[in-house]
Amino acid sequence: MNIKNTIIAWGTAFVIGLLGISCSEPYESPLSGQTVKDVIYGPALSAYRISIGHGDLTNIKAVSSANWVTTNVQKQYLTLNVQENNTYGERKATITLTDPEDGTLLSFKVTQEQNNAILTDSATYHVAEKGGTILVKVESNVKYQVEIPSDIEWLKKAEAKANTRALESSSFTLEADKNNSGDVRQAVVKVTDKNTGTISEFTVEQALTPYLEVETAEHLFFEDGGEFEIPVKTNIQVDVKSDADWITCDDPIGADDLNFVQSFKIAPMEGRGSREATITFSDKLGKWKLQKTIPVRQTKSMYLISRDTIMYVKAAYDISYVNNTDEPLNWESSNPSVAKVDDHGHVTCMKGGKTIIRAISSNEKYKDSLTVEAVEVTPMFESYCRVSRGTLRLDGDEFYGNIAHCKFVNNSIRDVVLKKCTLYRGGSVYTWKNYDKVIKPDFWESFYVEGVSLNSSWRCEWDFEFNGIIYTVSSN
Numbered sequence: 001m002n003i004k005n006t007i008i009a010w011g012t013a014f015v016i017g018l019l020g021i022s023c024s025e026p027y028e029s030p031l032s033g034q035t036v037k038d039v040i041y042g043p044a045l046s047a048y049r050i051s052i053g054h055g056d057l058t059n060i061k062a063v064s065s066a067n068w069v070t071t072n073v074q075k076q077y078l079t080l081n082v083q084e085n086n087t088y089g090e091r092k093a094t095i096t097l098t099d100p101e102d103g104t105l106l107s108f109k110v111t112q113e114q115n116n117a118i119l120t121d122s123a124t125y126h127v128a129e130k131g132g133t134i135l136v137k138v139e140s141n142v143k144y145q146v147e148i149p150s151d152i153e154w155l156k157k158a159e160a161k162a163n164t165r166a167l168e169s170s171s172f173t174l175e176a177d178k179n180n181s182g183d184v185r186q187a188v189v190k191v192t193d194k195n196t197g198t199i200s201e202f203t204v205e206q207a208l209t210p211y212l213e214v215e216t217a218e219h220l221f222f223e224d225g226g227e228f229e230i231p232v233k234t235n236i237q238v239d240v241k242s243d244a245d246w247i248t249c250d251d252p253i254g255a256d257d258l259n260f261v262q263s264f265k266i267a268p269m270e271g272r273g274s275r276e277a278t279i280t281f282s283d284k285l286g287k288w289k290l291q292k293t294i295p296v297r298q299t300k301s302m303y304l305i306s307r308d309t310i311m312y313v314k315a316a317y318d319i320s321y322v323n324n325t326d327e328p329l330n331w332e333s334s335n336p337s338v339a340k341v342d343d344h345g346h347v348t349c350m351k352g353g354k355t356i357i358r359a360i361s362s363n364e365k366y367k368d369s370l371t372v373e374a375v376e377v378t379p380m381f382e383s384y385c386r387v388s389r390g391t392l393r394l395d396g397d398e399f400y401g402n403i404a405h406c407k408f409v410n411n412s413i414r415d416v417v418l419k420k421c422t423l424y425r426g427g428s429v430y431t432w433k434n435y436d437k438v439i440k441p442d443f444w445e446s447f448y449v450e451g452v453s454l455n456s457s458w459r460c461e462w463d464f465e466f467n468g469i470i471y472t473v474s475s476n
Contacts, residue, residue, distance in 0.1 A: 027101060029101060029102050030052070030053055030054075030056060030060065030099070031052070031053075031105070032104055033053075034052050034053045034106055035106075036050060036052060036106065038108050038109040038111065039080075039109075039111070040110075040113065041082050041111070043084060043112060043114060043116070044084055045083055047079060047081050047082070048079070048080045049077045049079050049080075050077060050078045051077055054076075056076075057073050057075060057077070057078065058075050059099070059101065060078075060097050060099055061073070061097070061098045061100060062078055062095060062097045063098070064080075064093050064094075065093045065094040065095075068083045068091065069082050069095070071095060078095075080095070080110065082110070084115075087114065087115060088116075088117050088141050089141070089167070090112060091111070091112050092109060092110065092111050092112075095107060095108055095109075095110055114141055116141060116142050116198040117139070117140060117141055117167065117198065118138060118198055119138065119140065120136055120138055121136070121137040121139075123202055124202065124203045124204075124205060125174075125204050126205050126206075126207065127176040127206045127207070128207055129206065129209055130178050130179075131175070131178045131179065133173050133174070133175055133176075134173060134174040134175075134204060135171060136172055136173070136174065137170075138169070138170045138171060138172070138191065139167055139168070140167065140191075140193075141167040142196055142198055143193060143195075144192060144198075145192060145193075145194070146174075147191075147192055149187060152187040154176060154177040154179070154181070154185070154187075154206070155174055155175070155176055155177075156175040157172070157174055157189075174204065176206055179206045179208050179235075180258055182237035182258055182284075182285070183236070183237070183285060184205065184206065184207060184208045186203055186204060186205045187204045188201055188202075188203050189201065189204060210235060210236045210283070210290060211234060211235060211236075211290075212233075212236065212238065212290040212291075212292055213232070213233040213234065214230060214281050215230065215294075216294050216295075217294075218294075219296045220297050220299070221266045221296070221298045221299075222299060222301045223269045223270075223298070223299075223300050223301060224268055225246075225266040225268040226265075226266050227263060227264065227266070228263070228264055229261050229262065229264070230263075230281075230294065232259060232261070232262055232281060233259050234258050234259060235258050236284070236285070236288055236290065237258065237283075238260075238281050238283070238284055239281075239284040240262055240280070240281055241279070241282075242264070242277055242279050242280075242296075243277055243280075244275070244277030244278075244296075246267040247264055247266060247267075247277055248265040248267070249263075249264055250264065251263075266296070266298060269298050269299075272303045272304075272368070273299070274297060274298060274300065274322075275297070275299075276295065276296070277295075277297075277298075278293050278294070279293070279294040279296060280293050280294075281293075281294075299322065299324060300322065301323075301365075302321070302323050302324065302325055302329065302359065302361050302368065303366075304320070304321045304359060304368045305319075306320045306321070308370050308371040308373075309370065309371075309372055309373070310373045310375055311347070311349045311372055311374055312349065312374070312375050312376075312377045312466070312467055312469070313350065313352060313374050314377070314471065315469060316349070318344070318345055318346050318347075319341075319345035319347060319357065319370070321359060321368075325361050325362065325366065327361060327362035327363070328343070328362065329359045329360065329361060329362075330360045330362065331343060331357065331358070331359055331360075332357075332360070333347075333356070333357055334355050334356040335355035336350075337350055337351060338350060338352070338353035338355040338372070338374050339357070339374055341357050345359065349372065349374035351374060351376070352374050352376040353373075354372065354373045355371070355372050356369050356371055357369060357370055357371075357372055377471045380411050380412040381408065381416075381462070381473045382407070383408055383409075383461070383462050383473045383474055384406075384460075385404060385407075385458050385460040385476075386404070386405045387402065387404045387405075387456075388403060388405070389402050389403070389454065390403070392448065397448075399448050399450050400450070401450055401451060402450070402452045402453065403448055404423060404449040404460075405446060405447075406421055406446065406447040406449070406460035406462075406475070407445070407446050407447075408421070408462040408464070409444040410439045410440065410443055410444065413441050414466065414467070415440050415441070416438070416439050416466045417437065417439075418435040418436075418437045418462065418464050419434070419463040419465060419470065420432060420434050420435060420462070420463040421435070421445075421460060421461070422460065422461045422463075423458065423459075423460050424458065424460065425452075425453075425458060430449070430452075430458075431449055433447050439464070445462075459474060459475045459476050461474045461475070462474075
Protein backbone atom coordinates (compact mmCIF):
# COMPACT_ATOMS: atom_id res chain seq x y z
CA MET A 1 0.00 0.00 0.00
CA ASN A 2 1.36 3.35 -0.87
CA ILE A 3 1.26 6.44 1.29
CA LYS A 4 -1.60 7.98 -0.73
CA ASN A 5 -3.89 5.11 -0.14
CA THR A 6 -3.03 5.13 3.55
CA ILE A 7 -4.01 8.77 3.95
CA ILE A 8 -7.29 8.21 2.09
CA ALA A 9 -8.18 5.26 4.33
CA TRP A 10 -7.39 7.18 7.53
CA GLY A 11 -9.48 10.15 6.38
CA THR A 12 -12.35 7.92 5.45
CA ALA A 13 -12.30 6.30 8.86
CA PHE A 14 -12.20 9.67 10.59
CA VAL A 15 -15.24 10.87 8.66
CA ILE A 16 -17.10 7.68 9.38
CA GLY A 17 -16.22 8.07 13.06
CA LEU A 18 -17.62 11.54 13.14
CA LEU A 19 -20.76 10.42 11.41
CA GLY A 20 -21.15 7.62 13.93
CA ILE A 21 -21.19 10.02 16.89
CA SER A 22 -23.75 12.30 15.44
CA CYS A 23 -26.11 9.44 14.70
CA SER A 24 -26.41 8.02 18.39
CA GLU A 25 -29.98 7.23 19.95
CA PRO A 26 -32.10 10.28 21.04
CA TYR A 27 -32.71 11.17 24.87
CA GLU A 28 -35.64 9.37 26.62
CA SER A 29 -37.17 10.87 29.80
CA PRO A 30 -37.68 8.54 32.85
CA LEU A 31 -41.28 9.82 32.84
CA SER A 32 -41.85 8.74 29.32
CA GLY A 33 -44.47 6.05 29.02
CA GLN A 34 -45.14 6.06 32.82
CA THR A 35 -48.51 6.40 34.48
CA VAL A 36 -49.51 6.86 38.13
CA LYS A 37 -52.96 6.00 39.27
CA ASP A 38 -54.91 8.54 41.23
CA VAL A 39 -54.54 7.84 44.96
CA ILE A 40 -56.83 8.24 47.99
CA TYR A 41 -55.45 8.78 51.46
CA GLY A 42 -57.04 8.92 54.89
CA PRO A 43 -57.41 12.11 56.95
CA ALA A 44 -54.38 11.51 59.18
CA LEU A 45 -50.94 13.10 58.87
CA SER A 46 -48.79 10.70 56.83
CA ALA A 47 -46.07 10.22 54.19
CA TYR A 48 -46.40 7.99 51.15
CA ARG A 49 -43.71 6.73 48.71
CA ILE A 50 -44.58 6.21 45.04
CA SER A 51 -42.36 4.22 42.67
CA ILE A 52 -42.24 5.52 39.05
CA GLY A 53 -40.55 3.25 36.54
CA HIS A 54 -36.88 2.32 36.79
CA GLY A 55 -35.20 5.50 35.65
CA ASP A 56 -33.32 8.08 37.62
CA LEU A 57 -35.72 10.72 38.92
CA THR A 58 -33.08 12.94 40.39
CA ASN A 59 -33.64 15.82 37.94
CA ILE A 60 -37.41 15.54 37.85
CA LYS A 61 -39.39 18.47 39.24
CA ALA A 62 -42.62 17.71 41.18
CA VAL A 63 -45.29 20.32 41.98
CA SER A 64 -48.50 20.02 44.05
CA SER A 65 -51.57 22.11 43.32
CA ALA A 66 -52.44 22.29 47.05
CA ASN A 67 -50.33 23.20 50.03
CA TRP A 68 -51.66 20.35 52.18
CA VAL A 69 -49.60 17.87 50.19
CA THR A 70 -45.88 18.43 49.41
CA THR A 71 -43.48 16.46 47.26
CA ASN A 72 -39.94 15.18 47.60
CA VAL A 73 -38.23 13.56 44.58
CA GLN A 74 -35.59 10.96 45.26
CA LYS A 75 -33.61 8.81 42.82
CA GLN A 76 -36.15 6.02 42.50
CA TYR A 77 -39.17 7.38 44.36
CA LEU A 78 -41.55 10.26 44.76
CA THR A 79 -42.55 10.93 48.40
CA LEU A 80 -45.83 12.69 49.20
CA ASN A 81 -46.19 14.34 52.63
CA VAL A 82 -49.89 14.67 53.45
CA GLN A 83 -51.03 16.93 56.28
CA GLU A 84 -53.94 16.01 58.60
CA ASN A 85 -57.32 16.88 57.17
CA ASN A 86 -58.98 19.02 59.84
CA THR A 87 -61.89 19.83 57.60
CA TYR A 88 -65.12 17.87 57.45
CA GLY A 89 -65.02 17.32 53.65
CA GLU A 90 -62.64 15.51 51.35
CA ARG A 91 -60.05 17.50 49.38
CA LYS A 92 -58.17 16.96 46.10
CA ALA A 93 -54.83 18.02 44.64
CA THR A 94 -52.97 17.42 41.37
CA ILE A 95 -49.34 16.34 41.43
CA THR A 96 -47.42 17.29 38.27
CA LEU A 97 -43.95 15.91 37.48
CA THR A 98 -41.85 17.65 34.83
CA ASP A 99 -38.62 16.54 33.17
CA PRO A 100 -36.70 19.76 32.41
CA GLU A 101 -34.54 17.90 29.88
CA ASP A 102 -37.29 17.43 27.35
CA GLY A 103 -40.41 18.88 29.04
CA THR A 104 -42.08 15.50 29.59
CA LEU A 105 -45.06 15.80 31.95
CA LEU A 106 -46.69 13.24 34.22
CA SER A 107 -49.63 14.05 36.50
CA PHE A 108 -52.03 12.25 38.80
CA LYS A 109 -54.63 13.20 41.39
CA VAL A 110 -54.44 12.84 45.19
CA THR A 111 -57.66 12.69 47.21
CA GLN A 112 -57.67 12.97 51.01
CA GLU A 113 -60.71 11.68 52.82
CA GLN A 114 -62.74 13.89 55.10
CA ASN A 115 -62.20 14.03 58.83
CA ASN A 116 -65.25 12.11 60.04
CA ALA A 117 -67.01 13.89 62.86
CA ILE A 118 -70.02 13.62 65.14
CA LEU A 119 -70.35 16.85 67.10
CA THR A 120 -73.09 17.33 69.71
CA ASP A 121 -74.12 20.79 70.80
CA SER A 122 -73.26 20.08 74.46
CA ALA A 123 -71.08 17.77 76.51
CA THR A 124 -73.70 17.52 79.26
CA TYR A 125 -77.49 17.66 79.11
CA HIS A 126 -79.57 18.28 82.22
CA VAL A 127 -83.04 16.90 82.76
CA ALA A 128 -85.50 17.61 85.57
CA GLU A 129 -86.39 15.14 88.28
CA LYS A 130 -89.83 14.54 86.76
CA GLY A 131 -88.19 13.40 83.51
CA GLY A 132 -88.88 14.65 80.00
CA THR A 133 -87.47 15.02 76.49
CA ILE A 134 -83.85 15.85 75.75
CA LEU A 135 -83.10 17.35 72.33
CA VAL A 136 -79.58 16.61 71.13
CA LYS A 137 -78.38 18.66 68.13
CA VAL A 138 -75.68 17.06 66.04
CA GLU A 139 -73.23 18.25 63.38
CA SER A 140 -71.93 15.19 61.54
CA ASN A 141 -70.76 13.89 58.19
CA VAL A 142 -71.39 10.20 58.85
CA LYS A 143 -74.42 8.09 59.47
CA TYR A 144 -74.53 7.61 63.21
CA GLN A 145 -76.42 5.61 65.78
CA VAL A 146 -77.12 6.31 69.45
CA GLU A 147 -75.92 3.87 72.10
CA ILE A 148 -77.16 3.95 75.70
CA PRO A 149 -75.56 1.58 78.24
CA SER A 150 -77.68 -1.52 78.78
CA ASP A 151 -77.86 -0.96 82.54
CA ILE A 152 -79.47 2.47 82.10
CA GLU A 153 -83.19 1.74 82.05
CA TRP A 154 -84.49 5.24 82.71
CA LEU A 155 -83.26 6.73 79.42
CA LYS A 156 -84.78 5.78 76.05
CA LYS A 157 -83.42 6.62 72.61
CA ALA A 158 -84.94 7.62 69.31
CA GLU A 159 -83.65 6.64 65.87
CA ALA A 160 -80.87 8.85 64.54
CA LYS A 161 -81.16 10.52 61.14
CA ALA A 162 -78.92 9.55 58.21
CA ASN A 163 -76.54 12.15 56.85
CA THR A 164 -74.52 12.76 53.70
CA ARG A 165 -70.77 12.87 53.57
CA ALA A 166 -70.75 16.60 54.15
CA LEU A 167 -71.00 18.08 57.62
CA GLU A 168 -74.69 18.67 58.17
CA SER A 169 -77.05 19.39 61.04
CA SER A 170 -79.41 16.85 62.49
CA SER A 171 -80.95 16.01 65.85
CA PHE A 172 -82.42 13.22 67.88
CA THR A 173 -84.34 13.01 71.15
CA LEU A 174 -83.98 11.06 74.37
CA GLU A 175 -86.79 10.42 76.81
CA ALA A 176 -85.96 10.39 80.54
CA ASP A 177 -88.25 8.74 83.09
CA LYS A 178 -89.04 10.28 86.45
CA ASN A 179 -86.07 10.05 88.78
CA ASN A 180 -87.06 7.56 91.45
CA SER A 181 -83.54 6.30 92.08
CA GLY A 182 -83.14 8.23 95.32
CA ASP A 183 -80.13 10.16 94.06
CA VAL A 184 -78.91 12.40 91.28
CA ARG A 185 -78.11 10.12 88.37
CA GLN A 186 -76.30 10.27 85.06
CA ALA A 187 -75.72 8.28 81.91
CA VAL A 188 -72.96 8.47 79.32
CA VAL A 189 -74.42 8.22 75.82
CA LYS A 190 -72.33 7.37 72.77
CA VAL A 191 -73.03 8.50 69.22
CA THR A 192 -71.10 6.20 66.90
CA ASP A 193 -70.45 5.35 63.27
CA LYS A 194 -69.35 1.73 63.23
CA ASN A 195 -68.17 1.94 59.62
CA THR A 196 -65.54 4.55 60.35
CA GLY A 197 -65.14 4.03 64.09
CA THR A 198 -66.10 7.64 64.78
CA ILE A 199 -67.35 8.12 68.35
CA SER A 200 -68.73 11.08 70.26
CA GLU A 201 -69.85 10.97 73.89
CA PHE A 202 -72.02 13.16 76.08
CA THR A 203 -73.49 12.93 79.57
CA VAL A 204 -77.12 13.15 80.65
CA GLU A 205 -77.56 14.26 84.26
CA GLN A 206 -80.93 14.05 85.98
CA ALA A 207 -81.61 16.26 88.97
CA LEU A 208 -83.16 15.38 92.31
CA THR A 209 -84.66 17.74 94.90
CA PRO A 210 -84.76 15.59 98.04
CA TYR A 211 -87.63 15.63 100.51
CA LEU A 212 -88.68 13.53 103.49
CA GLU A 213 -92.18 13.87 104.95
CA VAL A 214 -93.06 11.96 108.13
CA GLU A 215 -95.67 12.68 110.80
CA THR A 216 -93.62 13.35 113.94
CA ALA A 217 -96.36 13.28 116.61
CA GLU A 218 -95.68 11.17 119.72
CA HIS A 219 -97.02 7.61 119.77
CA LEU A 220 -98.31 6.40 123.16
CA PHE A 221 -98.67 2.75 124.12
CA PHE A 222 -99.62 0.94 127.32
CA GLU A 223 -98.07 -2.09 128.96
CA ASP A 224 -99.63 -4.59 126.55
CA GLY A 225 -97.65 -3.12 123.62
CA GLY A 226 -99.05 -3.11 120.09
CA GLU A 227 -98.38 -2.20 116.48
CA PHE A 228 -98.50 1.00 114.47
CA GLU A 229 -97.63 2.33 111.02
CA ILE A 230 -95.99 5.52 109.81
CA PRO A 231 -96.52 6.65 106.18
CA VAL A 232 -93.36 8.05 104.60
CA LYS A 233 -93.38 10.35 101.58
CA THR A 234 -89.94 10.77 100.06
CA ASN A 235 -87.86 10.60 96.91
CA ILE A 236 -84.64 9.40 98.52
CA GLN A 237 -83.45 6.18 100.08
CA VAL A 238 -84.36 6.21 103.78
CA ASP A 239 -82.80 4.42 106.75
CA VAL A 240 -85.10 3.62 109.71
CA LYS A 241 -83.72 3.02 113.21
CA SER A 242 -84.99 2.82 116.79
CA ASP A 243 -82.83 3.49 119.84
CA ALA A 244 -84.73 0.94 121.96
CA ASP A 245 -84.73 -2.85 121.72
CA TRP A 246 -88.41 -3.01 122.69
CA ILE A 247 -89.35 -1.45 119.34
CA THR A 248 -89.09 -3.68 116.27
CA CYS A 249 -89.00 -2.26 112.73
CA ASP A 250 -90.75 -4.51 110.20
CA ASP A 251 -90.21 -4.50 106.45
CA PRO A 252 -91.76 -1.50 104.64
CA ILE A 253 -94.99 -2.12 102.78
CA GLY A 254 -96.91 -0.55 99.90
CA ALA A 255 -93.93 0.97 98.13
CA ASP A 256 -94.83 3.53 95.46
CA ASP A 257 -91.61 4.79 93.92
CA LEU A 258 -89.71 5.56 97.10
CA ASN A 259 -92.81 6.25 99.22
CA PHE A 260 -93.62 3.52 101.71
CA VAL A 261 -95.41 2.66 104.95
CA GLN A 262 -93.19 1.58 107.84
CA SER A 263 -94.72 -0.68 110.47
CA PHE A 264 -93.48 -1.16 114.05
CA LYS A 265 -94.15 -3.52 116.94
CA ILE A 266 -94.06 -2.48 120.60
CA ALA A 267 -93.17 -5.22 123.08
CA PRO A 268 -95.16 -5.65 126.35
CA MET A 269 -93.71 -3.78 129.32
CA GLU A 270 -93.04 -5.31 132.73
CA GLY A 271 -92.89 -3.43 136.01
CA ARG A 272 -94.20 0.02 136.75
CA GLY A 273 -93.60 3.47 135.38
CA SER A 274 -92.95 4.31 131.76
CA ARG A 275 -90.22 4.26 129.14
CA GLU A 276 -89.36 6.39 126.15
CA ALA A 277 -87.63 5.86 122.81
CA THR A 278 -87.03 7.62 119.51
CA ILE A 279 -87.55 6.36 115.97
CA THR A 280 -85.36 8.10 113.39
CA PHE A 281 -85.91 8.34 109.63
CA SER A 282 -82.80 9.62 107.89
CA ASP A 283 -81.11 9.95 104.51
CA LYS A 284 -79.49 6.55 103.87
CA LEU A 285 -76.74 8.00 101.71
CA GLY A 286 -75.95 10.73 104.22
CA LYS A 287 -75.58 13.38 101.52
CA TRP A 288 -78.89 15.20 101.90
CA LYS A 289 -78.77 15.71 105.71
CA LEU A 290 -82.51 15.01 106.04
CA GLN A 291 -83.83 13.51 109.27
CA LYS A 292 -87.14 13.09 111.08
CA THR A 293 -87.58 11.81 114.64
CA ILE A 294 -90.72 10.35 116.20
CA PRO A 295 -91.01 10.02 119.99
CA VAL A 296 -92.54 6.83 121.36
CA ARG A 297 -93.66 6.45 124.98
CA GLN A 298 -94.91 3.34 126.70
CA THR A 299 -96.53 3.52 130.09
CA LYS A 300 -98.65 1.54 132.48
CA SER A 301 -102.36 2.09 132.07
CA MET A 302 -102.49 2.84 135.77
CA TYR A 303 -99.82 2.91 138.46
CA LEU A 304 -98.94 4.67 141.69
CA ILE A 305 -96.02 7.03 141.56
CA SER A 306 -95.97 7.27 145.36
CA ARG A 307 -94.41 4.34 147.14
CA ASP A 308 -94.51 2.86 150.63
CA THR A 309 -94.35 5.62 153.22
CA ILE A 310 -94.28 6.39 156.93
CA MET A 311 -96.71 9.01 158.19
CA TYR A 312 -97.50 10.53 161.55
CA VAL A 313 -100.90 10.19 163.02
CA LYS A 314 -103.15 13.09 161.97
CA ALA A 315 -101.00 13.66 158.92
CA ALA A 316 -102.53 13.51 155.44
CA TYR A 317 -101.20 13.50 151.90
CA ASP A 318 -102.29 12.90 148.33
CA ILE A 319 -101.03 9.80 146.58
CA SER A 320 -99.41 10.63 143.25
CA TYR A 321 -100.53 8.33 140.46
CA VAL A 322 -101.00 7.94 136.69
CA ASN A 323 -104.37 6.92 135.29
CA ASN A 324 -104.60 6.44 131.52
CA THR A 325 -107.77 4.38 131.62
CA ASP A 326 -110.07 7.39 131.15
CA GLU A 327 -112.12 6.03 134.08
CA PRO A 328 -112.02 7.03 137.78
CA LEU A 329 -110.13 4.73 140.13
CA ASN A 330 -111.55 2.90 143.11
CA TRP A 331 -109.56 3.37 146.33
CA GLU A 332 -109.55 1.24 149.46
CA SER A 333 -107.63 0.80 152.72
CA SER A 334 -107.06 -2.57 154.28
CA ASN A 335 -107.27 -0.99 157.77
CA PRO A 336 -109.28 2.24 157.73
CA SER A 337 -108.84 2.67 161.49
CA VAL A 338 -105.12 3.23 160.88
CA ALA A 339 -105.41 5.28 157.67
CA LYS A 340 -108.33 6.07 155.44
CA VAL A 341 -108.36 7.06 151.77
CA ASP A 342 -110.99 8.96 149.79
CA ASP A 343 -112.04 8.67 146.14
CA HIS A 344 -109.19 10.87 145.01
CA GLY A 345 -106.30 9.08 146.74
CA HIS A 346 -106.20 11.46 149.73
CA VAL A 347 -104.86 9.54 152.76
CA THR A 348 -105.38 10.54 156.39
CA CYS A 349 -103.66 8.71 159.26
CA MET A 350 -105.90 7.98 162.22
CA LYS A 351 -103.71 6.04 164.64
CA GLY A 352 -100.48 4.10 164.81
CA GLY A 353 -100.22 0.95 162.74
CA LYS A 354 -99.95 -0.26 159.14
CA THR A 355 -102.38 -0.45 156.28
CA ILE A 356 -102.34 -1.16 152.54
CA ILE A 357 -103.81 1.46 150.22
CA ARG A 358 -105.03 0.00 146.92
CA ALA A 359 -106.01 1.67 143.65
CA ILE A 360 -108.15 -0.39 141.27
CA SER A 361 -109.32 0.47 137.75
CA SER A 362 -113.03 0.45 137.04
CA ASN A 363 -112.77 -2.75 135.02
CA GLU A 364 -110.53 -4.25 137.74
CA LYS A 365 -107.90 -5.08 135.12
CA TYR A 366 -105.26 -2.78 136.56
CA LYS A 367 -104.25 -2.59 140.23
CA ASP A 368 -101.47 -1.08 142.28
CA SER A 369 -100.86 -0.56 145.99
CA LEU A 370 -98.58 0.88 148.63
CA THR A 371 -98.13 0.46 152.38
CA VAL A 372 -98.68 3.26 154.87
CA GLU A 373 -97.16 3.00 158.32
CA ALA A 374 -98.77 5.43 160.75
CA VAL A 375 -96.59 6.55 163.67
CA GLU A 376 -97.91 8.14 166.87
CA VAL A 377 -96.37 11.53 167.61
CA THR A 378 -97.03 12.08 171.31
CA PRO A 379 -94.74 9.28 172.63
CA MET A 380 -91.81 11.35 171.38
CA PHE A 381 -92.67 14.13 173.85
CA GLU A 382 -93.00 14.30 177.65
CA SER A 383 -95.39 16.33 179.79
CA TYR A 384 -95.70 16.27 183.58
CA CYS A 385 -97.17 18.39 186.35
CA ARG A 386 -95.88 18.46 189.97
CA VAL A 387 -97.41 20.43 192.88
CA SER A 388 -95.22 21.23 195.96
CA ARG A 389 -94.71 23.80 198.71
CA GLY A 390 -91.54 25.82 199.03
CA THR A 391 -89.47 28.57 197.48
CA LEU A 392 -88.27 28.44 193.86
CA ARG A 393 -85.93 30.88 192.24
CA LEU A 394 -85.71 30.67 188.43
CA ASP A 395 -84.14 33.14 186.00
CA GLY A 396 -84.40 35.98 188.55
CA ASP A 397 -88.00 35.13 189.50
CA GLU A 398 -88.88 33.84 192.97
CA PHE A 399 -91.85 31.59 193.56
CA TYR A 400 -93.06 30.89 197.12
CA GLY A 401 -95.83 28.78 198.62
CA ASN A 402 -97.78 26.08 196.87
CA ILE A 403 -96.36 25.84 193.33
CA ALA A 404 -97.54 23.84 190.28
CA HIS A 405 -94.63 23.02 187.94
CA CYS A 406 -95.62 22.05 184.35
CA LYS A 407 -92.86 20.78 182.02
CA PHE A 408 -92.64 19.89 178.27
CA VAL A 409 -89.68 17.87 176.88
CA ASN A 410 -88.89 17.41 173.14
CA ASN A 411 -87.48 13.88 172.69
CA SER A 412 -87.89 13.86 168.89
CA ILE A 413 -85.29 14.67 166.28
CA ARG A 414 -87.20 17.66 164.93
CA ASP A 415 -87.86 21.19 166.02
CA VAL A 416 -91.39 21.81 167.28
CA VAL A 417 -93.24 25.03 167.89
CA LEU A 418 -94.80 25.27 171.32
CA LYS A 419 -98.24 26.91 171.15
CA LYS A 420 -99.96 26.67 174.57
CA CYS A 421 -99.84 25.18 178.06
CA THR A 422 -103.14 24.66 179.93
CA LEU A 423 -103.34 23.81 183.69
CA TYR A 424 -106.39 21.85 184.80
CA ARG A 425 -107.81 21.57 188.36
CA GLY A 426 -109.92 18.51 188.42
CA GLY A 427 -111.69 18.62 185.10
CA SER A 428 -111.72 22.42 184.74
CA VAL A 429 -109.28 24.85 183.26
CA TYR A 430 -107.44 26.66 186.00
CA THR A 431 -105.10 28.83 183.90
CA TRP A 432 -103.05 28.80 180.69
CA LYS A 433 -100.15 30.40 178.90
CA ASN A 434 -99.78 31.02 175.14
CA TYR A 435 -96.50 30.42 173.29
CA ASP A 436 -94.98 30.70 169.87
CA LYS A 437 -91.63 29.26 170.75
CA VAL A 438 -89.39 26.78 168.95
CA ILE A 439 -88.24 23.88 171.12
CA LYS A 440 -85.30 22.06 169.65
CA PRO A 441 -84.62 18.32 170.11
CA ASP A 442 -83.64 17.39 173.71
CA PHE A 443 -84.78 20.78 175.07
CA TRP A 444 -87.69 21.58 177.31
CA GLU A 445 -90.00 24.34 178.54
CA SER A 446 -91.47 24.94 182.10
CA PHE A 447 -94.57 26.77 183.28
CA TYR A 448 -94.95 27.70 187.03
CA VAL A 449 -98.19 28.65 188.82
CA GLU A 450 -98.28 29.90 192.47
CA GLY A 451 -101.07 29.56 195.04
CA VAL A 452 -102.43 26.23 194.04
CA SER A 453 -104.11 23.88 196.47
CA LEU A 454 -102.17 20.85 197.54
CA ASN A 455 -105.38 18.92 198.06
CA SER A 456 -106.64 19.25 194.48
CA SER A 457 -105.98 17.10 191.39
CA TRP A 458 -103.82 18.87 188.87
CA ARG A 459 -102.73 18.11 185.28
CA CYS A 460 -101.39 20.05 182.32
CA GLU A 461 -101.65 19.82 178.53
CA TRP A 462 -99.15 21.15 176.02
CA ASP A 463 -100.21 22.08 172.46
CA PHE A 464 -97.39 22.08 169.89
CA GLU A 465 -96.99 22.13 166.14
CA PHE A 466 -95.14 19.16 164.62
CA ASN A 467 -94.76 18.57 160.88
CA GLY A 468 -97.39 21.27 160.23
CA ILE A 469 -100.01 19.63 162.49
CA ILE A 470 -101.10 20.62 166.03
CA TYR A 471 -100.72 17.83 168.59
CA THR A 472 -101.46 17.75 172.33
CA VAL A 473 -99.52 15.88 174.98
CA SER A 474 -100.94 15.54 178.52
CA SER A 475 -99.20 15.05 181.87
CA ASN A 476 -101.26 11.93 182.64
